[in-house]
Amino acid sequence: MAAPLDRELEDLPPALRWREWMRRVEAVLFASAAPVAREDLARVVGQGVAVDLLVADLAAELEDRSYEVARVGAGFLLRTRPAYAPAIRAAAETGAPATGLSGQDIAVLAAIAYHQPISRDGLKDIFGKEIGRDLIGRLSERGLIATGPREPRRGAPYTFVTTDAFLAAFGLETLRDLPDPEALEDAGLTPPDGGSAA
Amino acid sequence: MQIPQVAPRADDPAPLPLPGWARPASADGAEEAAFRAGAALLALIQAAGAAGAGQGVPHPLWRDRLALAAAARGVAMSGRAEGEAALRDAVHLLRPGDHPGPAGAVFRLWSRAVARPLGPDALAPLLDPLPAALGADALRPGPGTPVARAARALAAALAHAPGAETQALILADATLSRAAGQDRLLPCLSLALTPRDLRLDEAALRASCHRALIAAAAQALPMAADLARRAARLRAVAPRLRAKAAARAVELFLSRDALPPAALTFMSDRAARRLCDRLVDLGALRELTGRDAFRLYGL
Numbered sequence: 303m304a305a306p307l308d309r310e311l312e313d314l315p316p317a318l319r320w321r322e323w324m325r326r327v328e329a330v331l332f333a334s335a336a337p338v339a340r341e342d343l344a345r346v347v348g349q350g351v352a353v354d355l356l357v358a359d360l361a362a363e364l365e366d367r368s369y370e371v372a373r374v375g376a377g378f379l380l381r382t383r384p385a386y387a388p389a390i391r392a393a394a395e396t397g398a399p400a401t402g403l404s405g406q407d408i409a410v411l412a413a414i415a416y417h418q419p420i421s422r423d424g425l426k427d428i429f430g431k432e433i434g435r436d437l438i439g440r441l442s443e444r445g446l447i448a449t450g451p452r453e454p455r456r457g458a459p460y461t462f463v464t465t466d467a468f469l470a471a472f473g474l475e476t477l478r479d480l481p482d483p484e485a486l487e488d489a490g491l492t493p494p495d496g497g498s499a500a
Numbered sequence: 501m502q503i504p505q506v507a508p509r510a511d512d513p514a515p516l517p518l519p520g521w522a523r524p525a526s527a528d529g530a531e532e533a534a535f536r537a538g539a540a541l542l543a544l545i546q547a548a549g550a551a552g553a554g555q556g557v558p559h560p561l562w563r564d565r566l567a568l569a570a571a572a573r574g575v576a577m578s579g580r581a582e583g584e585a586a587l588r589d590a591v592h593l594l595r596p597g598d599h600p601g602p603a604g605a606v607f608r609l610w611s612r613a614v615a616r617p618l619g620p621d622a623l624a625p626l627l628d629p630l631p632a633a634l635g636a637d638a639l640r641p642g643p644g645t646p647v648a649r650a651a652r653a654l655a656a657a658l659a660h661a662p663g664a665e666t667q668a669l670i671l672a673d674a675t676l677s678r679a680a681g682q683d684r685l686l687p688c689l690s691l692a693l694t695p696r697d698l699r700l701d702e703a704a705l706r707a708s709c710h711r712a713l714i715a716a717a718a719q720a721l722p723m724a725a726d727l728a729r730r731a732a733r734l735r736a737v738a739p740r741l742r743a744k745a746a747a748r749a750v751e752l753f754l755s756r757d758a759l760p761p762a763a764l765t766f767m768s769d770r771a772a773r774r775l776c777d778r779l780v781d782l783g784a785l786r787e788l789t790g791r792d793a794f795r796l797y798g799l
Contacts, residue, residue, distance in 0.1 A: 340628075449597070452594075
């Protein structure tokens with residue numbers, strides 16, 4: 303078993319200690335694909351150290367880099383700056399979003415995002431067909447959705463809600479940043495009946 | 501379902517409605533609104549007091565139900581359709597490990613905000629992503645009227661995180677409550693501020709807060725009076741209940757907006773259901789959902 307992490311770093315002078323904590327925060331964020339909660343970051347630095355200040359210093363240090371610290375929901379994430387999206391796309395030649403989801407998966411995810419909390423029956427009403435457990439499984443495996451409150455009817459079925467990882471994956475800060483459905487309709491991007499059934 | 505009317509009695513220790521001179525008039529300018537807001541704040545904190553007019557009010561329940569109203573308003577502000585009933589469901593139909601969803605999360609935050617005494621440890625975790633300094637300022641004595649201080653805190657919070665309206669409003673009402681000498685948060689401004697108000701600069705926001713406080717009193721005081729009467733009724737019938745744990749159940753119902761029978765963990769499931777139904781028959785409790793299953797009870 304590995305030795306417990308030295309959090310306090312008491313043998314370092316204060317300035318170096320702070321730098322080392324910043325690097326640890328950076329390393330943890332770099333290694334994680336999902337947002338990392340502040341409490342989790344607090345576990346790798348000294349007791350009672352203000353994680354927000356470390357993150358702010360890290361963000362300042364990354365100012366001229368192609369990636370940045372983003373605040374997502376209740377956590378933090380390292381991500382490339384939007385300006386480099388064309389370069390990344392050109393290099394990776396990925397036609398589909400990096401989430402590795404199909405169009406149908408994304409459609410169901412969008413329905414959950416707009417209508418949450420929603421059960422599989424609710425999704426069935428929207429799409430006019432049964433939504434398979436494997437599709438739901440794919441979304442929840444990627445941490446994009448989680449189970450929400452039960453529906454108050456026989457069998458107390460699960461509902462689904464989106465997670466902070468969902469916000470992170472689509473570059474949203476809150477659900478409020480979802481495109482306004484009425485605005486999409488006005489722009490002619492969706493049919494007025496909302497029938498986006500794939 | 502027939503809901504028994506609880507008639508007011510002369511000796512009710514219920515808060516009084518605002519007198520006519522404290523109510524808003526259509527010709528009110530900023531000065532009149534500020535004056536009436538002062539009267540409204542005094543009436544609200546008297547109703548929240550444990551003596552005098554506020555004596556008969558079940559305070560924890562009142563705050564919890566005001567929290568529900570504030571949450572419902574906040575949820576509507578963020579463009580979501582969930583009403584108070586859906587918010588109750590989102591919180592009460594949650595099982596361990598489940599996520600409350602966006603609307604349920606707002607109600608849960610508000611519920612927590614009113615449940616514990618105002619202190620740095622209780623407030624700080626509720627205000628994320630706002631800077632901790634704003635929360636600390638809310639609890640410190642400072643210059644200015646309670647409303648001016650609340651408006652300043654609200655403006656600062658919104659400038660820092662425009663999307664975090666729920667947290668900003670919790671901060672504003674915490675500031676107002678503490679500046680008015682309260683040791684618990686009473687949702688007030690959040691009952692009446694509009695999305696438009698939240699985009700104003702600090703001076704205009706302060707004027708809106710005065711108006712919001714008057715509107716909040718008009719909503720919260722009748723609610724307190726109604727709950728005081730219902731609480732008196734529940735306390736009056738409690739001795740007639742044979743169930744051993746009835747007194748504990750009564751205290752729970754006097755402290756929460758709504759509860760499923762399963763929340764009475766100190767009784768068997770069946771006994772809890774029977775007790776709730778009996779209290780409904782006695783006109784001391786209401787079933788709030790109108791459903792046959794997954795019922796929620798409250799005053």
